[in-house]
Amino acid sequence: MKNLKFYSLIAIVTCFFNSCATDHDDYIERPSQSILExxxxxxxxxxxxxxxxxxxxxxxxxxxxxxxITEAKVALGKFLFHETMLGENPTKPEGKDTYSCASCHHAAAGFQSGILQGIGEGGFGFGAHGEGRVKASNYVESEIDVQPIRSPSVINSAYQDVMLWNGQFGGVGTNAGTEANWTAGTPKEVNNLGFEGVETQAIAGLDVHRMVIKADFVVNTKYKELFIAAFPDVPQEECFSKLYAGLAIAAYERTVLSNEAPFQKWLNGDESAMSTDELKGALLFFDKGQCYSCHSGPGLNGMEFHALGMNDLAGENVLTVIDEATKKGRGGFTGNSNDNYKFKTPQLYNLLDVGFFGHGGSLKSVRDVISYKNNAVAENNEVPSSNLSEQFVPLNLTEDEIDLLTLFVENSLYDPNLKRYQPESLPSGNCVINADSQSSIDMGCM
Incomplete structure (x- = not known):
């Protein structure tokens, strides 16, 4: 009789705990593969x-x-993006033909800059992964081409209709209704051409970053046949221009996709692509961690703008004054105070290649970012609490869960072969990415 009562008690207790199991407990018990799917x-x-x-x-x-997007446009754009001979409008003669789009967006750093502030003209050196670039000693700060905000990644930009942290580039979609802010005489005027953000930025960026498409350069190099192949229906007198160079660069940028990352392989059916811990991290990403609420779609990015109270660029190594419009993010572009301190949701692939996170690079690792969002305490005292995103709330992740989530973002979202998007040489014969004397040594281009 006593044994019967004992086993009955065990059955009741077991039933009670099973009935009270949470969804999270269910994730632990069941195979991660099927739960994630x-x-x-x-x-x-x-x-x-x-x-x-x-x-x-x-x-x-x-x-x-x-x-x-065509194969011919992509081929042309790939060269132009890395072409240092486009550096034809420097502030100093010695800067001529030493920089390119890739100076601040290169494969070795996940198509971001390898340093806190990307430097175009006036930069010196490259290092192994772009981390060795510094201000050239013969330049003063007012002469260099450096931005007051971190260089955003080009990866997966096909999944954005506006570009830059404040989304100012793009003449359709998200920027509909902002036409009054497309100021004449500024790069934002290019929005009037009616292209999406990738194209608009590529066109405007050539002027902004002191690059020029010279017809005689095109005609006297392999670029002539590349332009003609890319735009066969455009007269040559129009074709060899900033507009069509920008369109080719944009076509190329849209193909820079992190489609060889383990998570992408898993999505395509390779169940061995991610470890058990990475799968657990993925479950956290798409559930308790709430990452998916901002980072979604194939690019794991978003076209919304959020204020997370992160610091702007700061410190003794910052090479320019951070203006108020930059600090206000989207609000600095739209002029709407409700947009102040909001920045565009970035994509999350290949973050392991860089050591600076947030629009101001104030966080130094992926784990730092996750911990920051988990705690939901703004570090920037200039950002009013009323402007902070409604999604900036404590997540209650444990330290182990933060580790798993970090593992997923760093490893599962890492494409190890971005160099496939970088040409080995250029039609001009000049060095790829940078062509200053130290960069040439660092990259073996002599």
Whole structure:
């Protein structure tokens, strides 16, 4: 009789605890693969909706309606993006032909800058991964091409319709209604051409970063046939220009996709692509960590702007004054006080390549960012609490969960072969990325 009562008690207790198990407990007990698939189906309809297309699947990559992606455009744009001979409008003669778009957005740093502030003209050196670039000693701060905010990544930019942290580039979509802020005589005026952000930034960026497309340079190099192949229906007198160079660069940028990352392989059916701990981290990303609420779609980015109270660029190594418009982010562009201190949601692939996070680079690791969001305490006292995002709230992640989430972001979202998007040489014969004397030594281009 006593044994019967004992076993009955055990059964009741077991039933009680099983009935009170949380969803999180269920995640621990059940296979991570199937739980993750179910969660992605619940959030997005299917896991396939997060798959990045192949970089040569031009019809599958989001494109501008006015700038279709073609193999010829991509080939031209890939060269132009890395072409140092476009550096034809320097402030100092010695800076001529020493910098390119890739000076601040190169493969070795996940198509961001390898340093806190990217430097175009006036930079010196490269190092191994771009971390060795410094201000050239013969330049003063007012002469160098440096931005008052961290260089955003080009990776997966096909999944954005406006560009830059404040979203100021892009003449359609998200920027509809901001036409009054497309100030004549400034780079924002390029929005009037009616292109999406990738194209608009590529066109405007050539002037901003002191690059010039000279017809005689094009005609006397292999670039002539590359331009003609890319834009066969455009007269040559129009074709060899900033506009069409920008459109080719944009077509190339849209193909820079992190589609060889382990998470992408897993989405495509390779169940061995992620470890058990990475799968647990992915479950946290798409559930308790709430990361998916801002970072979604194939690019794991977003077209919303949020104020998270992060610091602006600061410190003795910052090479320019940070103006108020930059500090106000989206509000600095729109003029709407409700947009103040809000910045565009960035993509999350290949973050392991850099050591600066947030628009001001104030956080030094992926784990720092996750911990910052987990605690939800603003570090920038200039940002009013009323402007902070409603999604900036404590997440109650444990230290172990932060470790798992960090593992997923750093490892599972890391494409190890971004060098495939960088040419080995240029039609001009000049050095790729940078061509100052120290960079030439660092990169073996002599």
């Amino acid at each position: 179910e969660r992605l189906d619940e959030l997005f309809g299917s896991k396939e909706s997060l798959i990045l297309p192949a970089s040569n699947d031009y019809s599958g990559i989001p494109s501008d309606a006015k700038n279709s």
